[in-house]
Amino acid sequence: MATTTERQPSEKSRPRDLLSPQDYQEMLAQLYLARYFDVRLIKEKKRGRLRGTLYSSHNQEAVIVGSLFGLRSDDWISPIHRDMPAFFLKDARAGWRNKERIGMSIDEVCGQVWGRATSPGRARDNWSHIGSTRAKIIHSTSMLAGTIPAAAGVVYADRLNGGNSVVLTFNGEGSTAQGVFHEAINFAAVHKLPVITIIENNHWAYGTPTELEYSLPDFARRADGYGIPGLIADGQDVLDVYDKVMTAVEHARAGHGPSIVECKTFRAYGHGDHDDDRAAKYRPAKEVDEGRRRDPIAIMKANMVKAGLMTKADAKKYAAENKGASEVHDTDFPEDVVAYLTEGVTSALKAPVPSAEEGAMWVFREDA
Ligand SMILES: Cc1ncc(C[n+]2csc(CCOP(=O)(O)OP(=O)(O)O)c2C)c(N)n1
Numbered sequence: 391m392a393t394t395t396e397r398q399p400s401e402k403s404r405p406r407d408l409l410s411p412q413d414y415q416e417m418l419a420q421l422y423l424a425r426y427f428d429v430r431l432i433k434e435k436k437r438g439r440l441r442g443t444l445y446s447s448h449n450q451e452a453v454i455v456g457s458l459f460g461l462r463s464d465d466w467i468s469p470i471h472r473d474m475p476a477f478f479l480k481d482a483r484a485g486w487r488n489k490e491r492i493g494m495s496i497d498e499v500c501g502q503v504w505g506r507a508t509s510p511g512r513a514r515d516n517w518s519h520i521g522s523t524r525a526k527i528i529h530s531t532s533m534l535a536g537t538i539p540a541a542a543g544v545v546y547a548d549r550l551n552g553g554n555s556v557v558l559t560f561n562g563e564g565s566t567a568q569g570v571f572h573e574a575i576n577f578a579a580v581h582k583l584p585v586i587t588i589i590e591n592n593h594w595a596y597g598t599p600t601e602l603e604y605s606l607p608d609f610a611r612r613a614d615g616y617g618i619p620g621l622i623a624d625g626q627d628v629l630d631v632y633d634k635v636m637t638a639v640e641h642a643r644a645g646h647g648p649s650i651v652e653c654k655t656f657r658a659y660g661h662g663d664h665d666d667d668r669a670a671k672y673r674p675a676k677e678v679d680e681g682r683r684r685d686p687i688a689i690m691k692a693n694m695v696k697a698g699l700m701t702k703a704d705a706k707k708y709a710a711e712n713k714g715a716s717e718v719h720d721t722d723f724p725e726d727v728v729a730y731l732t733e734g735v736t737s738a739l740k741a742p743v744p745s746a747e748e749g750a751m752w753v754f755r756e757d758a
């Protein structure tokens with residue numbers, strides 16, 4: 391059986407080699423978009439225009455963007471609380487405002503965050519507990535790792551119907567200790583299902599550090615127990631995430647079955663914004679400083695300068711990197727990023743809230 395390290399893609403030919411200069415620009419733009427989504431919601435809440443808990447993906451954007459970038463529009467994803475930008479970044483290469491693309495629009499996602507009648511969740515929850523068969527997004531659940539069996543079922547059905555879509559499931563490293571994580575991946579391995587399990591290893595599961603979650607440092611080693619590839623990506627480097635996830639996607643698409651891709655990253659803030667103050671006490675300041683130091687936007691810019699796709703002067707232009715939400719301004723982001731998010735926020739603020747009667751609906755079967 392191949393070990394975790396034998397399955398890493400070769401340095402000589404990497405999936406990124408087929409990306410165009412425009413793809414690099416688009417990846418960078420999507421990193422800004424994911425970061426600005428986070429920053430903008432924090433600012434909206436501070437201004438008193440938004441309520442509810444925010445689960446920040448700040449510093450983890452490369453995991454979301456790099457994983458989604460190479461998917462086909464008919465592929466499926468199952469994001470969790472930490473991956474809110476994934477809902478509107480799915481198939482974003484087809485055009486952010488393209489109504490035909492197979493992902494959610496920024497209006498739908500902002501409508502969800504603001505609990506509006508125009509959103510999939512219709513104010514029953516302000517966050518990620520949504521899904522869409524049209525967008526091929528499996529409904530996120532609160533039960534950690536609970537979407538992996540659902541994802542396995544979706545692609546099993548697709549294979550039986552002659553399709554060859556793959557599914558990316560997003561999971562925090564904490565969820566790998568759940569029984570259902572093992573049961574579902576074992577099932578996918580036995581049936582060679584195209585399930586790619588992304589482990590976002592951000593070092594913390596709420597207040598529990600990784601040493602108390604798993605006895606080995608690399609969560610990708612979980613794969614050895616199922617006889618499937620376990621790849622490790624630098625979760626701060628969008629190109630490395632892309633390389634590893636695409637290697638797993640090609641493996642799955644060719645009928646060889648599931649993989650695990652561990653993306654090593656760091657949770658910049660508390661579990662949610664309700665936990666920010668406590669997290670500042672339970673996490674050593676030195677660890678937090680080090681974990682935040684490698685900003686995915688800065689790393690992508692450095693890669694682009696090295697590849698001759700950006701000048702050093704251009705790299706300084708939108709300086710959103712290495713800044714917290716209170717330090718960064720709209721002028722630190724590209725204008726089209728700010729405009730896109732502003733459209734979403736404006737449409738949510740204008741949209742109606744559901745009627746009070748809805749509160750009693752859809753709790754029990756209406757026709758029973
Ligand atoms: C089965 C289950 N147990 C506990 C919880 C409560 N809970 C929600 S998120 C979370 C921490 C998750 O940590 P991790 O999987 O590492 O994801 P992260 O939040 O770090 O992205 C916990 C314990 C839950 N939602 N489901």
Ligand SMILES: [Mg+2]
Binds near residue numbers: 563590592593595596
């Ligand atoms: Mg975690």
